[in-house]
Amino acid sequence: MPDLWMPGATRLDIGDHAPTDGGPAKAIAHITWDRNATAAKPQDLVPYENLRAYFSGSGKGVAPHILWDPFTGRITQFTPADSRSKSLADASGGTRTNRAGSVVLQIEALFFPYCRVGDAVFPTLKSTPCKGWTELQNWVHSWGVPHVWPMGRPDDFTPHRSERTWEEEAGWYAHAHVPENTHQDPGSWPAFVTTEAAPAATEPFPGASFFKAGRRSPIIAAMHKRLVAVGCGRYKSSANSDVWGSGDVASYAAWQRHLGYTGASADGIPGAKSWSALRVPNV
CATH class of the missing domain: 1.10.101 (Muramoyl-pentapeptide Carboxypeptidase; domain 1)
Structure with a gap:
């Protein structure tokens, strides 16, 4: 069985575990978007410790599985992989967004557009150092989430949603892809570092x-x-x-x-x- 708690991550169990519903394995890409900055007026990145304290305190009701700092590689996990977390809006009577898969792993990257770290300003998440991404994507993949974006890898803040795709396709989804949600993030996301290569020698069709x-x-x-x-x-x-x-x-x-x-x-x-x-x- 894959690791319920990501190796190398800080474990901060907030409790309130509950099972998922089964179905295609999913991961959801979010950014924390703590401040509204612009190219003309960048703002300092919010400290990682602030978000960690929020998701383990007053923000437990919207906590993800993972808080990821792409600038340092720090990762904190609040909920085991086989439990739902609560980062998605979930309307009564529809698809149970936070539970709609064998896993629904929610990843919050500490980021907002035009955040400033030291003397550098970062307009997109993929322009950050993305430290820790390889380890994070590999842990998510170990839970059966394929290295694919069924609705396309996000490259802007335009939301587009398909409930059929969401219900039927495994893989990574932007928050902007999830039914019943109105958020537009993450705007961008790093490319997968490695993808599984098709084998050189293949099994003949057995009939x-x-x-x-x-x-x-x-x-x-x-x-x-x-x-x-x-x-x-x-x-x-x-x-x-x-x-x-x-x-x-x-x-x-x-x-x-x-x-x-x-x-x-x-x-x-x-x-x-x-x-x-x-x-x-x-x-």
Whole structure:
């Protein structure tokens, strides 16, 4: 099992744990946006300690999982990975935003546009040193969140939201992408430092008849891992990942739709062309 508490982060458990609902694994990118600065009038960055005290005190009701300081690499975690946190608005009767996934990991970067640190002014988050980002992205990825942005990596403060994408696609989302929310952040986010390379040697297509309920095989386990890596995992559990079941059908159907197949051609049963495109590593 991945680490509930990120290795190297300061652990500050605020309690009030509650489970998520299952579904595509997600991470949500936020910035703290503590002050409104401009290029003409930059302002000093708010001290990290102020935000840490806020989220563990009067701001517990809106605390994220992670507070990340991209200037120093300091990270504090307030809630374990398998619990929901409360950084998203959650309207009654709709999708339970803070719980809508196997994990919904909320990351607050200590930043606002045109913040000043020393003599330097930083207009965007990605222009900061982004210290600690590699370790942070790798921990998030260990929880099944693929290195993808289903609605696009944020590069401005324009909100755009799709509830269908939110409900069906695993990956990273900007706060500006989340249904029921009105925030426009984070405006930008650092690129993934590494992405999983497709394997050089791939598993030959075993034939459609191979994929029958209850079939156990390392090929199915390898396929499971690839589907998660490309952002099409629809698994509710990683148990019995080598046994063909309903989660595989749902996940493979998502892959087929990703390739542009529709209707009966996206039934969740592998075909030769879609299998070749997935590049399952040879086992």
